[in-house]
Amino acid sequence: xxxxxxxxxxxxxxxxxxxxxxxxxxxxxxxxxxxxxxxxxxxxxxxxxxxxxxxxxxxxxxxxxxxxxxxxxxxxxxxxxxxxxxxxxxxxxxxxxxxxxxxxxxxxxxxxxxxxxxxxxxxxxxxxxxxxxxxxxxxxxxxxxxxxxxxxxxxxxxxxxxxxxxxxxxxxxxxxxxxxxxxxxxxxxxxxxxxxxxxxxxxxxxxxxxxxxxxxxxxxxxxxxxxxxxxxxxxxxxxxxxxxxxxxxxxxxxxxxxxxxxxxxxxxxxxxxxxxxxxxxxxxxxxxxxxxxxxxxxxxxxxxxxxxxxxxxxxxxxxxxxxxxxxxxxxxxxxxxxxxxxxxxxxxxxxxxxxxxxxxxxxxxxxxxxxxx
Amino acid sequence: xxxxxxxxxxxxxxxxxxxxxxxxxxxxxxxxxxxxxxxxxxxxxxxxxxxxxxxxxxxxxxxxxxxxxxxxxxxxxxxxxxxxxxxxxxxxxxxxxxxxxxxxxxxxxxxxxxxxxxxxxxxxxxxxxxxxxxxxxxxxxxxxxxxxxxxxxxxxxxxxxxxxxxxxxxxxxxxxxxxxxxxxxxxxxxxxxxxxxxxxxxxxxxxxxxxxxxxxxxxxxxxxxxxxxxxxxxxxxxxxxxxxxxxxxxxxxxxxxxxx
Numbered sequence: 001x002x003x004x005x006x007x008x009x010x011x012x013x014x015x016x017x018x019x020x021x022x023x024x025x026x027x028x029x030x031x032x033x034x035x036x037x038x039x040x041x042x043x044x045x046x047x048x049x050x051x052x053x054x055x056x057x058x059x060x061x062x063x064x065x066x067x068x069x070x071x072x073x074x075x076x077x078x079x080x081x082x083x084x085x086x087x088x089x090x091x092x093x094x095x096x097x098x099x100x101x102x103x104x105x106x107x108x109x110x111x112x113x114x115x116x117x118x119x120x121x122x123x124x125x126x127x128x129x130x131x132x133x134x135x136x137x138x139x140x141x142x143x144x145x146x147x148x149x150x151x152x153x154x155x156x157x158x159x160x161x162x163x164x165x166x167x168x169x170x171x172x173x174x175x176x177x178x179x180x181x182x183x184x185x186x187x188x189x190x191x192x193x194x195x196x197x198x199x200x201x202x203x204x205x206x207x208x209x210x211x212x213x214x215x216x217x218x219x220x221x222x223x224x225x226x227x228x229x230x231x232x233x234x235x236x237x238x239x240x241x242x243x244x245x246x247x248x249x250x251x252x253x254x255x256x257x258x259x260x261x262x263x264x265x266x267x268x269x270x271x272x273x274x275x276x277x278x279x280x281x282x283x284x285x286x287x288x289x290x291x292x293x294x295x296x297x298x299x300x301x302x303x304x305x306x307x308x309x310x311x312x313x314x315x316x317x318x319x320x321x322x323x324x325x326x327x328x329x330x331x332x333x334x335x336x337x338x339x340x341x342x343x344x345x346x347x348x349x350x351x352x353x354x355x356x357x358x359x360x361x362x363x364x365x366x367x368x369x370x371x372x373x
Numbered sequence: 374x375x376x377x378x379x380x381x382x383x384x385x386x387x388x389x390x391x392x393x394x395x396x397x398x399x400x401x402x403x404x405x406x407x408x409x410x411x412x413x414x415x416x417x418x419x420x421x422x423x424x425x426x427x428x429x430x431x432x433x434x435x436x437x438x439x440x441x442x443x444x445x446x447x448x449x450x451x452x453x454x455x456x457x458x459x460x461x462x463x464x465x466x467x468x469x470x471x472x473x474x475x476x477x478x479x480x481x482x483x484x485x486x487x488x489x490x491x492x493x494x495x496x497x498x499x500x501x502x503x504x505x506x507x508x509x510x511x512x513x514x515x516x517x518x519x520x521x522x523x524x525x526x527x528x529x530x531x532x533x534x535x536x537x538x539x540x541x542x543x544x545x546x547x548x549x550x551x552x553x554x555x556x557x558x559x560x561x562x563x564x565x566x567x568x569x570x571x572x573x574x575x576x577x578x579x580x581x582x583x584x585x586x587x588x589x590x591x592x593x594x595x596x597x598x599x600x601x602x603x604x605x606x607x608x609x610x611x612x613x614x615x616x617x618x619x620x621x622x623x624x625x626x627x628x629x630x631x632x633x
Contacts, residue, residue: 210490210498213479217487220476227436227474228544229462229491238497 040193049185053257057189059290059297060196061257064250066278066289068243071203074283075212076239077219082129082145083247084274085152088266090122090251094172095261096162101171105164111175115252122248123241130240134233149271156263168262172255183256192253196290199246203286206242215239276321280328282337291336296321388447389414389552389582390435395444397430397606404430405441406606414449414551416582417574419593421617422603423626428586429471431603432554436468437461449551463492465551469544469558471586473537477530481521484529485512485543492548511547519543519573535566542573553583559592567592594618602626 039046043056065087072078098114100106109117133144156163163169174183182188206212214235217225222232255261264270273296281292303317332338390412397405405427412418420428433439435446437458446454453461476484489508490496502509516525519539524532529540538558545553555574559567567589574585574596587593593614594600600617602610610623617623 205501206499209501210495213483213487214490214496216479217476217484220478221474223438224470224474224476224544225487225491226458227438227462227468227470228488228547229459230487230496231457231459235497 043193044186044189052185052189055294055297055301057192057253057257059293060192061250061253061293062274062277062296063290063293064196064199064253065247065274066281066293067199067203067286068246068250069274069278070281070283070286070289071246072239072243073278074285074288075207075215075219076236078133078236078239079142079275080130080133080145080240080243081142081271081275082126082133082148082152083243084271085149085266086122086126086129086244086247087251087254088156088261089125089152090118090248091255091261091265092156092163092169093118093121094252094255095169099173100169102164102169105162105169106172111173118252119245119248122251123244126244126247127237127241130244131237133240134236146268146271149266150268153263153266153268156266163263166263168260168264170260170262172259172261174256174259183259188256192257195249195253199249200286200290203246207286211235211238276325278335280325280335282332282335284334285337288335288337295324295336299324387414387450388412389416389449390584391447392435393445393447395431395434395441395446397427397434397439398442404606405434408444408606408608410601410608412552412582412584414582415580416599417597418582418584418599418601419597419614420584420586420601420603421588421590421593422609425605426603427606428603429556430606432468432556432584432586435461435554436466459491465549466554467545467547467550467552468554469541469556471556471560473541475529475537475540475544477528480526480528481516481532481540482512482525484540485515485547488512488544488547489515515543515546518546520569534561535563538562538566538570539573542570546577550581553577553581555583555585555587557586557588559587559589571595590618 040056044052047056065083068086069080069083072080072083094111094114095102096105097107097109097117098111099108107114129145129148132148133141136144156168157166159165174181174188176182180187182191207216214225214230217228217230218232218235225232225235254265258265277292277296278289279292280295281290282288299321300317303320304315307313307316307320328335328339332342334341388411390410392408392410395405395408396403408427408431420431422428430439434441437453437456437460441454444454445452448461448464448466451464453464476487479487486502486509489511493508513522513525516522519542521536521539521543524536529537532540538561542555542558545555558574559570562570571592574583577583585593585597597614600610600612600614601608602617602623604626609626610617610620612620
C-alpha cells in the first residue's frame with residue numbers, strides 16, 4: 001500500500017497542500033493582510049468623518065455580528081439567525097443599565113459597570129437560546145433562532161417598562177474618560193477597529209485550538225465526535241456562548257454609534273441582513289464577514305444615489321443587494337472569499353507549473369521515507 | 374448506587390464486554406433479539422452473518438449510538454447500558470464505522486488529534502497546542518502507525534478510499550483503548566491493503582481486545598480466536614474459527630450462500 005499511496009501523493013496538486021499551510025496563523029507572510037491592516041490603521045488620515053463612521057465603523061460593527069454567525073455556521077455548521085438579536089439585547093442592556101435620556105428606565109450606572117453587565121446578560125441570553133437551538137439540526141435551527149429573534153422584536157415593541165416600546169431608548173450616554181470623548185469620530189473608529197481586530201484574531205486563533213477543531217469535527221460528523229469521547233451538544237452550547245459574547249460586543253459598539261436603540265434595530269429583516277452579510281462575504285474564514293459587511297454597507301449607502309441616477313426608485317437598494325447576493329451564491333459556494341480563493345489557486349497553480357515544485361516537498365519526502373519502513 | 378459487594382462481584386466477573394438479553398427494536402422490527410455475549414479482556418472475536426443479521430446494530434448498541442430496547446451491557450464490569458456514547462468511549466471503548474465516518478474538512482493530523490483529545494482532558498481548551506504538545510505527538514505517532522505520514526497535512530476529503538479506511542482505524546486507536554469494535558475495516562481494500570490491515574490488527578498490544586465484523590473470511594479468520602455467527606438478529610453459533618468454518622449449518626447459511 002505504501003507504493004500505492006505514495007504514487008497517489010505525487011499526483012496531488014500542490015495547491016491543496018499549500019492552501020492548508022496558508023490557514024496557519026499569524027499570516028505574517030501575507031503582504032495583503034499587512035496592507036489592509038496598515039490602511040485600516042491610518043484610515044482617519046485618509047477618510048473624512050462620514051466615511052470613517054458611516055462606512056468603516058458601521059461595516060466593522062456589522063462585520064463583528066456576522067463574524068459571530070460565521071463562527072457558528074462555518075465552524076459549527078449551525079446557522080443562527082439570532083446573532084443580531086443578541087447584539088440588540090446587549091445594546092438595550094447598555095441603555096437600560098447605563099445613562100440615557102429616558103431616566104425613568106435607565107439605572108444610570110457608569111459605562112464600565114453597565115457594559116460588563118450587558119455583555120454578561122447578552123451572553124447568557126444567547127447561550128440559553130443556543131441551548132434550545134442545539135436540540136435541532138439544519139433548517140429547524142434556523143427556525144428556532146429566527147423565532148427567538150422575532151419574539152424579541154415584538155417583545156421590545158410591546159414592553160414599556162424596560163424596553164420603552166416602539167420608541168426605544170434614546171440619547172444613550174457614551175464614555176468620556178482621560179479627557180477624551182470616545183464617541184468623537186476618530187477615537188470611536190479606533191475603539192471599533194480594536195474590538196473588531198480582537199474578535200477576528202480570537203476567532204482565527206480558536207479555529208486551530210482544541211475547542212475550535214472539535215467544533216469543526218462536530219460540524220463534519222457529530223456522531224463520530226460522540227464516538228471519540230466528545231459531548232457534542234455541550235460543545236455546541238459552548239460555541240453559542242462564545243459567539244454570543246462576540247455579538248454582544250458588537251451590540252455595545254452599535255448603541256454607542258447611534259446613541260439610541262429601538263425595535264427597528266432588532267427587526268427580523270435586520271436579523272436576515274446579518275445572514276446575507278456572512279454568506280456574501282463567505283463563511284469559511286473569519287475575514288469573510290467583514291468583506292461582506294463592507295459590501296453591504298457600501299451598497300446600502302450608495303445604491304440609492306446610483307439607482308436614482310439610473311432613473312429608478314432609490315429605495316430599491318435592497319434589489320441590488322439581492323441581485324448581488326444571487327450572483328455571488330450562484331458563482332461561488334463560499335461568497336467573495338470563495339471567488340478570491342479560486343482566483344488565487346488558479347494563479348498559484350499557473351505559477352507552480354511554470355516554476356516547478358517547491359516548498360513542502362522536503363517535508364513530504366521524509367513522510368514517504370517513514371511510510372516505507 | 375451499587376453496593377461495594379455488587380461492584381466487586383462485577384469486577385470479579387472479569388469480562389471486557391458482557392451483553393445480557395440485548396434486544397433492539399426498530400418499530401415492530403427486531404434488529405437484535407435477546408443477544409447474550411461475553412468477551413474476555415484481550416479476546417479477539419469475529420462476528421459473522423449475512424446482511425441484516427444485526428451485526429452493525431449490535432455495535433451501535435454496544436457504543437450507545439442506539440441504546441438497546443432492553444437488556445444490559447457491561448463494560449469491564451460497569452453497567453453502561455444508559456451511558457451516552459462519549460461516556461463509554463472515555464472508559465476505553467472504541468469503534469470504527471463500516472462507511473468511513475471522518476472529518477472531511479480537517480487534515481489527517483487534525484482528525485487524529487481530535488481522536489486523541491476526545492479521550493483526554495482539555496476538550497474545550499481555547500489554547501492552541503504548542504510545538505511540544507503531548508497529544509500532537511501521540512497523534513503523529515498514530516498517523517505513522519497507519520502509514521499516513523505522507524498525507525498528514527492533506528484534507529481528508531482528498532484521500533483515497535484505502536487511506537480513509539486506515540485513518541478510520543487510527544481514530545479508533547487513540548488514547549488508551551481497552552476494547553475496539555471494527556466494523557468491516559477491509560471493505561473496499563485491495564489485496565495489498567488487506568495484508569497491511571491484517572498486520573495492523575495482529576500487531577495490536579495483547580491487552581486490547583476487539584470484535585471485528587468482516588465478510589472476508591480470509592481476513593476475519595486470520596485475526597481472531599473466536600467467532601460468533603449471527604442470523605436474523607440472534608446469536609446462531611459460537612466457537613473457534615475452525616469449528617465455525619467446518620460447521621455444516623454455517624456452510625449452508627452463510628459461507629455457501631454468500632458465493633451465489
